[in-house]
Amino acid sequence: MTAPVTSVRVRGFVLLQSTIALMVAAVLITVMLVRTRQYNDEAELQSVKLTVNILRGALGLRLVEARGQGAAAINRVAEENPFDWLSRKPENYLGEYYSPELKEMPPGNWLFDRRDRSLVYLLKSHRSFASEASNFLKFKVEFAQARLPGVKIGPAEVPNGLVIEQIGDGAATN
Structure with missing residues (x-):
C-alpha cells in the first residue's frame, strides 16, 4: 500500500x-x-576618549599643584608619565617601556613610551578610528603652541600651557 x-x-x-x-x-x-x-568598536572609541579626558583633567590638577613650586616644576610635568597622576591606573595599562615592540604587545591596552615620553594606545579595531592603517594612537603632554601664524610660544613664555594632544597614529611600521 x-x-x-x-x-x-x-x-x-x-x-x-x-x-x-x-x-x-x-x-x-x-x-x-x-x-x-x-x-x-564604538565602545573602544569611547573608552579611549574617556581615558584621554581623565588624563587631561589630571593634568589640570597636576598643573595647579606644580604652579606653587615654580616654573621648573611645571616644565617637569611635561616629562612625567600621565598615568602616574591617577590614584588608580586603568586595568588595560601595561606600564612604562623604553622603545617597546608594539607588534608584540596585546591590543586594547595603554602604555607609556619612555623614549619619547608618549602615551600609546594599541588598537583592537581599526574601524572606529580615523586611519584604517593605524595599529596604535599616540598622545603626548606638550606645551601649547600659539594659533597665530609665525608666532610660537615655548615653555619659557607659557609655562601653564601644557596640553595632552594626539601626536599622530601609528601606521603599520611599528
Missing part, C-alpha cells in the same frame, strides 16, 4: 517551512553579529 498523496505534500510543506525559518534565523544572526561588532 502506498502513502497517501496528502502526507507527502505535508512533509514537503514542513521541509519548505523549516528551510525558510533557517534562512531567516541565519540573516538575523548575521545582522546581530555585525551590530555587536559595531557596538564593540
